[in-house]
Amino acid sequence: MSRRGGMGGFGHLYLLVMGKSLVDQIGRMPVKPKVTIAVMVLQVAVYFLYVPGVDYSVKRLCLNPKAMLRNITASIWVRRIVASALLHSSDRHLGFNMISLLHKGITLEPILGAQKFFTLIVVLTFLSGIINVAVSYFLSAYVGYSAPLSSCAIGFSGVLFGLSTVINLQYQERSVRVFGFRLKPSYAAWAELVLTQVLIPRASLMGHLSGILAGLVVVYYQRYEPQRPPTQFHGSGRVGTR
Numbered sequence: 001m002s003r004r005g006g007m008g009g010f011g012h013l014y015l016l017v018m019g020k021s022l023v024d025q026i027g028r029m030p031v032k033p034k035v036t037i038a039v040m041v042l043q044v045a046v047y048f049l050y051v052p053g054v055d056y057s058v059k060r061l062c063l064n065p066k067a068m069l070r071n072i073t074a075s076i077w078v079r080r081i082v083a084s085a086l087l088h089s090s091d092r093h094l095g096f097n098m099i100s101l102l103h104k105g106i107t108l109e110p111i112l113g114a115q116k117f118f119t120l121i122v123v124l125t126f127l128s129g130i131i132n133v134a135v136s137y138f139l140s141a142y143v144g145y146s147a148p149l150s151s152c153a154i155g156f157s158g159v160l161f162g163l164s165t166v167i168n169l170q171y172q173e174r175s176v177r178v179f180g181f182r183l184k185p186s187y188a189a190w191a192e193l194v195l196t197q198v199l200i201p202r203a204s205l206m207g208h209l210s211g212i213l214a215g216l217v218v219v220y221y222q223r224y225e226p227q228r229p230p231t232q233f234h235g236s237g238r239v240g241t242r
Contacts, residue, residue: 036105081129165215
């Protein structure tokens, strides 16, 4: 697959250095975050490998709310939501996102366990994509701002912002460091959103915002999910729970 917007020889060297740093970090871990590593390997493979017969057209695979609303079918929505999250526009885009994923995976996967962490990634992928389309439609229909509706976004950043929100609100007690500043956990993701947009104006604001909103939905659900009563079982004349 051709690399879209790559940085030539310097970009490849940059990615190799980043890759070595990631491998070294993983090698030093006593317990390897298997899901995190698998998702990283998948995205690197999607970026670099070419599979004959597969259409890698960004226009066909990106998260484009207008195209998705024109054709509301499960296959098209699933294809665009999943593919857009796995695609990256350049070596630097891929490298930064993989470093961010590793740091978040190191924090969250040991707490949740591999199965729940994988489920969280899947939920955030679909939830952030659906929220992106819904918010874009709302802005166009009720505010008159139609630019997000025609956007064509790719990258894993929405999921990463969702993971940041979950980590900050669920597992951080006092303060979080964002670009060198210490903030309350409830402000951290929003500050990261603003600073990222200032530093990288071409970054997908709607994608990042949708990730934060998806993370908030997950946190809200986890906090207020009704507790299921213990399962009752009967045996040998006794009643207990399991």
